[in-house]
Amino acid sequence: MVDARPPRRPAGKPRPAPGGPEPLGTAARRAALRLLDAVLRRGEPLESALAHATRALPGGPDRGLAHAIVAETLRRLPDLDALIDSATRQKLPDDAKARSALRIALVQALALGTPPHAAIATVLPLVDGGPRKLVHGVFGTLMRGAATLPEVPTLPAAVAERWRHNWGNEAAAAAARAIAAPPPIDLSYADPARVLPDAVSLAPAHARVAAGSEVAALPGFAAGEWWVQDLAASIPARLIGRGPGSALDLCAAPGGKTLQLAAAGWRVTAVELSESRAARLRENRDRTGLSFDIAIADVLEWSPEAPAQAVLVDAPCSATGIFRRHPDVLHRAHGGIVAEMATLQSRILARAADWVAPGGTLVYATCSLEPEEGEAQIERFLRDRPDFHIRAPRPGELPDGIVAEPEGWVRTLPGTLEPVGGCDGFFVARVERASA
Incomplete structure (x- = not known):
């Protein structure tokens, strides 16, 4: 057990x-x-x-290493902190530099396969004085004690409680299992006939390849035959189906759904607020050769020239459903963010509804596991807009193993498709506007 209180230095004495x-x-x-x-x-x-x-790093490998260390730290943060607290007499503050340095050293030694001597040697220069001695002492104590991390990581307490309350114990347990390792990579194809023959396919125009695959080296990348898109993220455009006709994709970047709609024969206008995110849209358009228009605009201020036959609202959200690939959301997306996003989603949805032509289709989607951003959102919309009604998925519209809820919408959860690699958490609802 190491004393977490750093020794005092005389006032004014410089740090060694x-x-x-x-x-x-x-x-x-x-x-x-x-x-x-x-x-x-x-x-x-x-x-x-x-x-x-990472601006001061000389090259890509070092930036990749920094990213890998932090991503794995965020996957296992509660367990790393439990180890640190077990080896100190006085609890370190959550934001103490010594705690962060220990997290980085421990995750390398216990999860990333870095030799312990290298893990601690490259971290000690990040702290000095008493904290440096503390980091060295705690790390040494844990290594001598043969410390380990659990095979299934522990979810942050607030997240686990929220998801158990909303979706049950099994979904929360599945979420913990899902963050143990990066998930497989899903590809969406413009032409279903071009799908990789040796890849797992769970839907038309879909292929699943192993986690860590070098995307740019896969067949068809340079030719623009496909784009990376989680299987669950492909559901909204699948429910819109094939064109022809005009379609709006709101809050469109990075553009996977836009590409799906364009490949399905729609005349698409993709609306995106961020110029930098719109650059991803242009890159994907250039690489795939698919055709669509891009409008850089705020959907709360922008309006189309005419109603569209199909409108896809890929609403800004807390993004808690993509925690497998982005474990930072487990530690950033608190209740305040969820409430803020839900308010914004309501405003966007109400505005977008007026852009749907009579008899047309609106699909609302969020990559969130919070009911406030999904089920509650569409229930409120249907109460406010009696001219819209749910149109449940028909046979063959959803990927294998994913089924609609009794209400007619689609909810994917931790545990959905787990035996074949899982998918992100999504809410998707298709509503149809009454004919004039």
């Missing part, structure tokens, strides 16, 4: 600086520390914070 050159790889760990701080203390998304946190 470690001598000698830093061990190779320290820069990547320093970037990882900045990245972890951006997520946990400032609430920034992991992917958004990555460029700034």
Whole structure:
């Protein structure tokens, strides 16, 4: 047991600086520390914070290492903290630099296969003085005690409680199992006939490849035959079906659903608020050769020139459903964010409904596991708009193993398709406007 209280230094005395050159790889760990701080203390998304946190690194491999360290730390944060707390007499503050340094060292040694001596040697330069001695002591105590991490990670307490309440114990347990390792990669194809013959396929125009596959090296990437898109994320456009006709894809980036609609024969206008995110739309359009228009606009201020036969509302949300690929959401998406997103979704949905032509289709979707952003949202919409009604999926419209709820909408949960690699958490509802 190590005393977590650092020794006091006389006032004004400078912190001692470690001598000698830093061990190779320290820069990547320093970037990882900045990245972890951006997520946990400032609430920034992991992917958004990555460029700034790794700006001083010389190349892609070091940036990839920093990302991998932090992603694995976020998958296993409660268990890492439990180990740290078991080895200190006084609990370290959650935002203490020593705690973050220990998280980074321990996750490397216990989950990423880094030799313990390298894991601690590249982390110690990130702290100095008393905290440095503390980090070294706690790490050594845990390594001598043969510390391990559980095979199934522990969900953050607030998340586990919320999901158990909303979806039951088994869904929460499945969520914990789902974060133990990165999920497989799903591909959506423009032409179903071009799907990789040796890949798992759970729906038309779908292929599933192993986690960690080098995407750009897969057959058909350069030719633009497919794009990366989780199977659950492909459901909204599947429920719109094939064109011809005009379609709006609102809040469209990165563009997977836009590409699906264009490949299905719709004349698509993709509306996206963020210029930087719209760049992804353009990149995907150029690579695939599919045709669609892009409008850089706020859907709360923008209006189409004419109603559309199909409107897809891929609403901004807490994104808790994509926790398998983005474990930072487990630590960022609290109740306040869910409430804020639900308010925004209601405004977007109410506005988009007026853009659906009589007899046309509106599909509302969120990659969220929170009922406030899904079931409650569409129930309120149907009460407010009696000119719309649910149109449940027909046989063959949904991927194998996914079924609609009795109400006619689709909800994927942790545990859905688990034996074949799972899928993201999504809510999707298709509603149809009455004919004039």
